[in-house]
Every structure is written in C-alpha cells, then in structure tokens.
Amino acid sequence: MGLRTFAGGVRPGHYKITADLPITPARVPEQVVIPLHQNIGAPCEPAVQVGDSVKVGQLIGTPKGFVSAPIHASVSGKVVKIAPYNHPLGNPVEAIFIENDGQDTPWEGMKPHKPLEELSADELRKIAQEAGLVGLGGATFPTHVKLSPPKENPIDTVIINAAECEPFLTADHRLLLEKTEDVILGLRAFMKVLNADKGIIGIEDNKPDAIEQVSKALAESAGEENIELCILSAKYPQGAEKMLIKATVGREVPPGALPMAVNVVNQNTGTAVAMAEAIKLGKPLYERVVTVTGPGIKKPANLLVRVGTLVKDLIEQCGGMTDDARKLILGGPMMGLAQPSADVPAIKGTSGVLLLTEKEVKQYSIVPCIKCGRCVDVCPMRLLPNLLGSYVEMGLVEEAEKAGAMDCFECGSCTYICPAKRPLVQWIRMAKGEIAARRKK
Amino acid sequence: MMSKKFVVSSSPHLRSPDSIRSIMIDVLIALFPVVLMSVLLFGYRALITIILSALAAMATEALALRRGNFFGDGSAAVTGLLLALTLPVAPPWWLVIIGAVSAIVVGKLVYGGTGCNIFNPALVGRAILVISWGSHMAGDVWLCPEPYAFTADLVTSATPLATGQAPLLDLFLGTVPGALGETSALAILIGAFWLFYKGHICWRIPGSFIGVVFLLGLTQGGITAGLWHVLAGGVMLGAFFMATDMVTSPYTPAGKVIYGAGCGLITMVIRLFGNYPEGVTFAILLMNALTPLIDNYTVPKKFGEVKRNHA
Numbered sequence: 001m002g003l004r005t006f007a008g009g010v011r012p013g014h015y016k017i018t019a020d021l022p023i024t025p026a027r028v029p030e031q032v033v034i035p036l037h038q039n040i041g042a043p044c045e046p047a048v049q050v051g052d053s054v055k056v057g058q059l060i061g062t063p064k065g066f067v068s069a070p071i072h073a074s075v076s077g078k079v080v081k082i083a084p085y086n087h088p089l090g091n092p093v094e095a096i097f098i099e100n101d102g103q104d105t106p107w108e109g110m111k112p113h114k115p116l117e118e119l120s121a122d123e124l125r126k127i128a129q130e131a132g133l134v135g136l137g138g139a140t141f142p143t144h145v146k147l148s149p150p151k152e153n154p155i156d157t158v159i160i161n162a163a164e165c166e167p168f169l170t171a172d173h174r175l176l177l178e179k180t181e182d183v184i185l186g187l188r189a190f191m192k193v194l195n196a197d198k199g200i201i202g203i204e205d206n207k208p209d210a211i212e213q214v215s216k217a218l219a220e221s222a223g224e225e226n227i228e229l230c231i232l233s234a235k236y237p238q239g240a241e242k243m244l245i246k247a248t249v250g251r252e253v254p255p256g257a258l259p260m261a262v263n264v265v266n267q268n269t270g271t272a273v274a275m276a277e278a279i280k281l282g283k284p285l286y287e288r289v290v291t292v293t294g295p296g297i298k299k300p301a302n303l304l305v306r307v308g309t310l311v312k313d314l315i316e317q318c319g320g321m322t323d324d325a326r327k328l329i330l331g332g333p334m335m336g337l338a339q340p341s342a343d344v345p346a347i348k349g350t351s352g353v354l355l356l357t358e359k360e361v362k363q364y365s366i367v368p369c370i371k372c373g374r375c376v377d378v379c380p381m382r383l384l385p386n387l388l389g390s391y392v393e394m395g396l397v398e399e400a401e402k403a404g405a406m407d408c409f410e411c412g413s414c415t416y417i418c419p420a421k422r423p424l425v426q427w428i429r430m431a432k433g434e435i436a437a438r439r440k441k
Numbered sequence: 442m443m444s445k446k447f448v449v450s451s452s453p454h455l456r457s458p459d460s461i462r463s464i465m466i467d468v469l470i471a472l473f474p475v476v477l478m479s480v481l482l483f484g485y486r487a488l489i490t491i492i493l494s495a496l497a498a499m500a501t502e503a504l505a506l507r508r509g510n511f512f513g514d515g516s517a518a519v520t521g522l523l524l525a526l527t528l529p530v531a532p533p534w535w536l537v538i539i540g541a542v543s544a545i546v547v548g549k550l551v552y553g554g555t556g557c558n559i560f561n562p563a564l565v566g567r568a569i570l571v572i573s574w575g576s577h578m579a580g581d582v583w584l585c586p587e588p589y590a591f592t593a594d595l596v597t598s599a600t601p602l603a604t605g606q607a608p609l610l611d612l613f614l615g616t617v618p619g620a621l622g623e624t625s626a627l628a629i630l631i632g633a634f635w636l637f638y639k640g641h642i643c644w645r646i647p648g649s650f651i652g653v654v655f656l657l658g659l660t661q662g663g664i665t666a667g668l669w670h671v672l673a674g675g676v677m678l679g680a681f682f683m684a685t686d687m688v689t690s691p692y693t694p695a696g697k698v699i700y701g702a703g704c705g706l707i708t709m710v711i712r713l714f715g716n717y718p719e720g721v722t723f724a725i726l727l728m729n730a731l732t733p734l735i736d737n738y739t740v741p742k743k744f745g746e747v748k749r750n751h752a
Contacts, residue, residue: 012455167455242744252745328447333454340449360455361448367514368556370461372641373692381744386692404743412453419459420556426451 003205005233006243008380010413012236012334014206015167018293018300023174025304026290027317028100032075032308033085033345034060035095039134040141041067046096052079057107057284060096069142069348070132074286074306077101086344088330088337095345098308110282116189119279124193131278132285132348136270137161137239138331140349143275146265147193153260155194159248160187160201162210162269163232163239166332169352171289172269174302176203176210179273180217182280186272187227189279194265199227200248206234236334237411241266243380255381255407270351290346292318296325296355305346312342314353326361329354334412364421375414375424381407385414385424392427397438400431408432461555464687465515467639471632472522472682478628479526479621486531487621493534494525497541505550516555520544523563523682526622527675527722528570532577540566560729561689564722571722602674602718609665612672623675633681642685645697646704650680653705661713675721676708683721689729696732696739703728 037043044061048054054073061071073096081097113119113127125147133143149155160183164172176183187199203211215229230248232238242253244266251262259266267275270288277283286307293300298319305314311330315321329336330350346353375385383404391400405428414424479487498521503511512518521541528537544566552558571578600619601607607617615625622629636642651671658670670676675683684690684704691700704724711720 010457012453012457246744254745255743257745326448327450327454329452329454333452335452336454337452338447338449338454340447342447354454356454362456364456367461368553370556370688371690371692372464372687373697376692376741377694382741383743384693384740407743410452416453416455417457417459419457419461419464421456421460423451425453429451 003231003233004202004247005235005238006246006380008378008382008413009235009237009243010378010416011234012167012416014234015293015333016170016173016206017168018170018291018302019173019207021170021174021300021302023178023289023302023304026306026309026314028075028104028306029309029313030100031080032098032100032306033095033310034071034074034098034308035085035087035093035345035347036061036071037087037093038071038140038307038347038349039067039069040139041065041069041145043093044068044071046082046094048079048096050079050082053077054079054098055105055107057110057286059284060098067142067145069134069144070130070284071096071307072132072284072286073098073107074308075100076103076105086341088339088344088347088350090337095308110284112282113279116185116192116279119189119192121193121195124189124279127278128193128275131274131283133271133274133278134285134348135268136274136288136348136351137268138335138349138351140347143267143271146267147190149194149260149265154263155196155260155265156263157198157200157249157265158187158190158194158196159244159264159266160199160269160272161239161241161244161266162201162203162207162214163244164207164269165204165234165236165239166334166336166352167236168293168354169291169332170293170302171291171351173207173210175269175273175289176207177213179276180213182273182276183214183269184217184221184227185279186267186275189275190265190267190272191226196265197226200230201227202230202232202238202244202248204232204234204238236413237380240380240409240411242409255404285348288346288348288350290314290350291352291354293352294329294355294357295360296321296327296357297353298322305350307347308345310342311339311344311346311353314346315342315355321355322357324357324359325355326358327356329356334416335410366422367420369422370420372419374417374419378413378417380411380413381409383408385428386422388431389414389422389424389427392431397431397434400428401435405431406435461514461516464641465519467636467641468519468682469515469522471635472519472526472622474628474631475526475622475625475678475682476522478615478625482615482624483530483621490528490531490537490621491522491525493537494528494541495521497521497538498524498545501542501545502550505546506554514555516549517545520549520562520566523622524566526678526682527563527567527620529578530621536570536574536577540570543569556688558688559732560726561683561686564683564726564729567722568726571717600674600718602712607669607673609668609672612669617673620675620678623678626672626677629677629681636681636685642681643697645694646685646690646701647680649698649701650684650705650708651676653702654709657705657709657713670709670712674712674719679704679708679721679725684725684728689732691732691735691739693736693739693741695741696735699735699739700728700732703731
C-alpha cells in the first residue's frame with residue numbers, strides 16, 4: 001500500500017528521541033492543582049468545597065453546559081483551596097488544590113461497565129461524557145459532543161488520529177505500542193456509538209514498530225475486518241483533522257464545517273485508550289501520557305501524569321533542565337504554547353512538555369516578502385499566507401477576512417518555511433482575533 | 442532553577458534553515474557551472490566581465506544602503522552575475538558598470554529593495570544597455586568561442602539567432618558565438634539541477650516557457666527547428682535563471698504556468714516578427730509586469746471549496 005497524504009505541508013524533522021522509552025508513571029505530587037477549565041467548551045463549577053475529602057476519580061468539577069466535560073480528582077486527599085492559578089492557555093483559571101494523602105484511594109464509582117457488545121450507543125455516550133473525555137491531541141474538544149452528531153450527518157467512518165505529526169511528541173506512539181488492544185477497543189466503541197461501518201487507524205510511516213504492532217493486532221483478532229490501518233507519509237500537519245480525513249478517505253471538509261459534514265468523526269489515539277479504560281475500568285480521565293522532551297531536558301521520558309501535576313515537578317523528575325534551556329512549550333514545537341514559567345499544571349490537553357535551548361530559540365529580523373510562494377505551496381488549506389500576512393501588516397483586516405483568514409487553522413507551516421522569516425501565521429492569528437471580536441458585536 | 446523565566450513567543454517554535462541569503466548562495470552555486478563554461482569557451486575576458494559586473498552590483502547596493510556588509514543578502518551578487526552572463530564577452534568596461542548600476546538602482550532599489558521590485562533587475566540592466574548602446578549589444582559583437590584560448594584574438598560574429606546557422610550539438614554544448622552564459626545549455630542544465638534539488642525552482646515556469654518555445658518552434662520546420670529555438674539564444678538561461686526569479690514571477694501554481702507560457706509566446710513573437718533577433722529579455726520583462734495581475738486571477742480554490750465530494 002502506498003503512503004497516503006495531503007497536498008502541501010512541511011517536513012520540519014522528527015526529533016522523536018523518546019520513541020523507544022516505555023511509558024512510566026510520573027511521581028504523584030504532594031499537591032495537585034486542577035484547573036476547572038480543561039476543554040475547548042465551557043468551564044466547570046466546583047463540585048466540592050474546601051475541606052472536603054476526595055478520592056481518586058471522584059467528580060470535582062461539574063460542566064456548565066453541553067459542550068464541556070466534567071473534571072475528576074487525580075489524587076485522594078483533601079481540598080485545601082479553590083482559587084485562580086496559572087493555566088497553560090495564559091490567563092489564570094479557577095483551580096481546585098488537593099492535598100495528596102498518599103493513599104490513592106479509588107472512588108467507589110470506578111467500576112467496570114458491561115462489555116462493549118452489551119452496551120448501547122446511548123450508554124457508551126454517557127460513559128464518555130461521565131468520564132470527562134476530551135480530545136487528547138491538544139484541542140480538548142469534548143468527546144461526547146463529537147459522538148452526538150445531528151441526524152442530518154450520519155457517520156460512516158471513524159478515524160483514529162495516530163499520525164502524531166508534531167516533532168518530538170511520542171505519547172500516541174507509545175500508546176499504540178503498549179495499549180494496542182485499548183486503541184482498537186476505543187475505536188470499536190466510537191464506531192458503535194456512531195453506527196459507523198468503517199474504522200481507520202492512521203499512522204505516520206515514521207512509526208514502523210507501531211504500524212507492525214497494530215496490523216498484527218488487527219490480523220489476530222476476529223471481527224476487525226472493517227478496521228483498516230492506513231499508513232501516512234510523515235509530514236506536518238498530517239494530524240490536523242481535515243488533512244487526516246483527506247489522506248485516509250479522500251474527502252475534503254468544506255471551509256468552516258466540521259468533519260461530520262463529510263460523514264467522518266476523528267478521535268485521537270489517547271482518547272481511544274481513555275474510552276477503552278472508561279469502559280473496562282470505569283476510569284475517568286484523570287491522567288494522561290505526556291512526553292517530556294527536547295534538547296533542554298536532561299532525561300527525556302514518556303510519563304503517565306496525573307492531571308494537575310505542576311510542569312516543574314515533571315521537569316525535575318526528568319533530570320531537570322540544561323543550563324541553556326530558554327523556552328518551555330506545552331505541546332509540540334509547531335503548535336504548542338510557550339509558557340512564561342514552569343509553575344503551571346499539566347491538564348487533559350497537555351501532550352508534551354518541550355524544552356528548547358538557546359540554539360533553537362532565535363530572533364529573526366523580518367524583511368519584505370520575496371514572493372517565493374513557499375507558503376502558498378505548503379499551506380494545507382490552500383490559502384495565500386503571504387497575502388494574508390501583508391494585509392494584516394497594512395492593517396487591512398477586512399481584506400484578510402475576504403481572503404479566507406478564518407479558514408486558517410494555524411498549523412504554522414507558512415511561518416516555518418518563510419525564508420524572509422515573516423511571522424505569517426502570527427499575523428493571521430491577529431486578524432482572526434479581530435475578526436472574531438468584530439463578529440461577536 | 443524553577444523560578445526561571447522563559448522566552449515566550451507565538452508558535453511555530455521551529456523554523457526552516459532556509460533564508461533569503463541561503464537561497465541566493467544556492468543560486469550562486471547553481472551559476473558556477475555556467476560561469477566555468479563561459480570561461481572555458483571564451484577565455485579570461487569572460488571572467489573579467491563577470492567579476493566586474495558582480496562587484497559593481499554589490500558595491501552599488503552596499504553604497505546606496507550605506508551597508509557595511511558588502512555581500513548583504515546576496516541578491517546583488519546574483520543580479521550582477523546574471524547581467525554579466527547576458528553580455529558579450531568583452532564589452533567596454535564602462536558598459537558593464539552602467540549595466541550593473543542601473544540593474545541595482547533602477548531595477549531594484551527605487552522600488553524599495555529586495556522583494557519589492559516589479560521587474561527582474563538583471564534584465565532591466567540589460568534592457569537599458571540594449572536600448573542605449575545597441576551597437577555594443579547586438580550584431581557582430583559576439584565572440585566566437587575558442588576553447589582554452591586565453592590569448593585568442595577577438596574574432597566576432599553575429600549569434601546563431603541572427604545568422605540562423607549552428608548545429609544542435611554545438612548549441613547544446615555552447616560552442617557558438619553568443620552571450621557569456623547563454624550559449625551552453627549543458628552548463629545551464631547542470632546549474633538548474635542544483636536549484637531543483639534544493640527546491641528553489643519547480644518545473645512550472647521553465648517547463649511552460651521552454652515547452653511553448655519548442656511548440657512554436659515546431660512550426661518553423663519540425664523537431665529540429667523546435668529544439669533549435671530552445672537551445673539558441675537566451676531561452677535556457679532565461680527560463681531557468683531569469684524567469685524563475687521569485688520576486689518578479691507569480692506565486693500561485695497556476696500563475697506560474699501561465700507566466701512561463703507567456704514568456705515563451707512573447708519570446709517567439711519577437712524572434713519571428715520583431716526587430717530584434719532575440720526576445721527573451723523583453724518577454725520576461727513584459728510578463729514581470731503582468732505578474733501581479735496573474736496572481737490575482739489564479740488564486741487557488743481553498744481546501745474543501747472545490748466540491749463536496751461526498752454526497
């Protein structure tokens with residue numbers, strides 16, 4: 001089978017230095033700080049009060065709307081404080097501070113559900129919702145919402161996003177190797193909820209061991225004939241949902257629409273594993289795999305991290321950082337968010353902790369566009385980033401809107417490739433912010 | 442250690458190693474076989490012309506921008522070099538300098554420098570020379586190649602385009618009278634291969650340019666005539682090194698094909714119907730002027746906009 005891919009994109013290098021390191025449990029801290037906003041939708045309200053005792057997996061945050069996901073305690077112990085705290089997205093967010101009693105007492109409600117065959121679609125949807133599942137690729141879209149498409153959009157295919165196209169990150173890679181069965185079980189659960197005939201697992205060809213393992217697992221287990229392994233060319237942003245759908249089933253999601261418009265739902269590898277664990281163990285999403293990596297980390301690792309663990313604790317466990325570490329990024333190097341300090345909790349959407357050194361952190365002086373058209377060649381949305389950037393530079397936000405600024409999903413390929421070192425995606429981001437604010441009025 | 446403050450910036454946090462300077466250095470590397478061949482074919486005088494032109498271009502830019510760095514982003518060196526490669530072997534020294542200075546000043550700096558110019562600077566310089574000092578730039582000024590003849594007497598003649606004579610193999614190797622860097626298709630192809638390999642040019646512009654010249658050449662006497670029109674004169678150098686100038690050519694994929702085809706068409710119209718035996722310079726300059734328009738009319742359809750390919 002030939003490699004599948006999409007038009008455009010860049011090859012920034014792999015840097016998957018942690019690919020061969022098994023997932024190890026991170027040290028559970030003495031205190032966790034669990035933000036009450038950990039999904040792309042509405043935040044949660046505290047379901048506990050200061051002084052309450054909580055157990056591992058117990059509900060501590062109730063969602064304020066349908067597009068939101070509940071939040072659970074990641075340690076057992078006492079709620080000592082509810083107050084705003086640093087958040088990976090920038091502004092401080094109300095968080096629940098739990099003092100760990102070291103007992104790791106599980107919440108009584110964590111009980112295995114019936115096997116998948118005996119669960120109905122509605123029951124499965126409820127399991128996903130109650131377990132607080134969100135997209136673990138980083139976008140943190142609540143899973144149960146994705147599993148509730150309107151009737152006009154019947155779903156025929158569920159795609160597991162195992163591309164992991166961000167350089168450095170290996171969390172999904174390790175899950176594919178170590179939790180192969182769970183990835184497949186999660187996919188089957190999603191297919192059942194959505195009544196989809198077909199499942200696809202899309203893996204980039206830079207993970208040959210994972211490809212081999214998944215294909216073996218699919219061949220060995222009966223009844224997986226409708227699940228296909230799709231080998232993708234290792235190119236960024238292959239894991240962007242629209243690009244993944246194009247590469248695997250050849251459909252193009254129209255501008256502004258969701259994947260369900262072309263009868264497809266995407267789920268991340270980690271989300272599939274979390275779904276499987278929610279069914280098999282009744283386990284809510286209170287921990288996830290985080291790749292702690294980069295040239296600024298002394299001992300890179302793939303860690304199973306409790307939500308609410310501070311990033312500085314994770315760095316410390318990985319041998320600390322090198323003297324020349326200059327930039328801390330949560331997520332991958334292409335779309336991750338730079339953090340001013342390591343005093344910030346890991347949340348459901350934290351796929352990686354990346355430390356770059358002086359060598360990688362450069363400042364560039366911006367020079368005029370030389371119209372080489374590389375950004376046009378690499379833009380996976382087939383926009384004209386050069387033009388959009390120039391519009392924003394000149395303050396012509398309305399022109400940028402007409403030229404499709406809102407269709408940019410900010411993969412950053414244009415900025416990566418630009419030989420004039422123009423901050424194209426950054427300009428487009430500015431325009432998007434202004435356009436969104438204007439539309440709200 | 443943990444109170445450390447980090448550098449914060451907007452993603453992406455990785456950047457491609459390519460810069461304008463590295464691209465220009467690659468173009469200079471790609472031009473090396475062309476320069477080498479012209480020295481082999483035309484002797485040391487070629488080298489003098491080339492060095493004079495490149496230095497004059499770089500000096501002009503450094504002086505005009507009051508820049509300490511003589512090389513800068515490297516684009517002046519490329520402009521000076523390309524201009525020299527379109528000149529006869531041993532033009533008067535002042536002609537070379539006027540060409541290089543006008544290429545940089547009129548061709549580029551008046552628009553705002555690298556990236557802002559509309560016309561290919563080297564060709565602006567050449568056009569000014571052709572129009573102002575035609576007697577030095579056309580007719581029997583072209584040195585007949587005397588390989589390795591470093592002391593050869595100047596034997597000049599008209600180019601094959603004017604005389605209509607030259608075997609194809611000579612045209613391919615470059616052993617015909619002509620401009621310094623235009624005669625040897627072989628050397629140009631070797632250089633172009635480097636640019637393809639480094640991803641600085643794609644097939645669209647040279648392919649459509651040469652394709653149209655070949656097709657229109659066919660009408661003048663079949664395949665031989667088609668190949669003759671491709672290999673004679675400045676088409677090869679123009680298609681691979683001039684028309685592909687990033688700043689002055691379209692950035693949309695479809696636009697590149699239209700632009701290249703337009704270059705080929707105008708070249709052949711000038712060759713077959715015009716006053717000049719050669720039309721590459723003016724063809725590319727005219728298409729440079731149309732570039733913004735072409736870009737405007739060839740905006741790619743956004744992802745997912747073409748069709749709803751699933752009912």
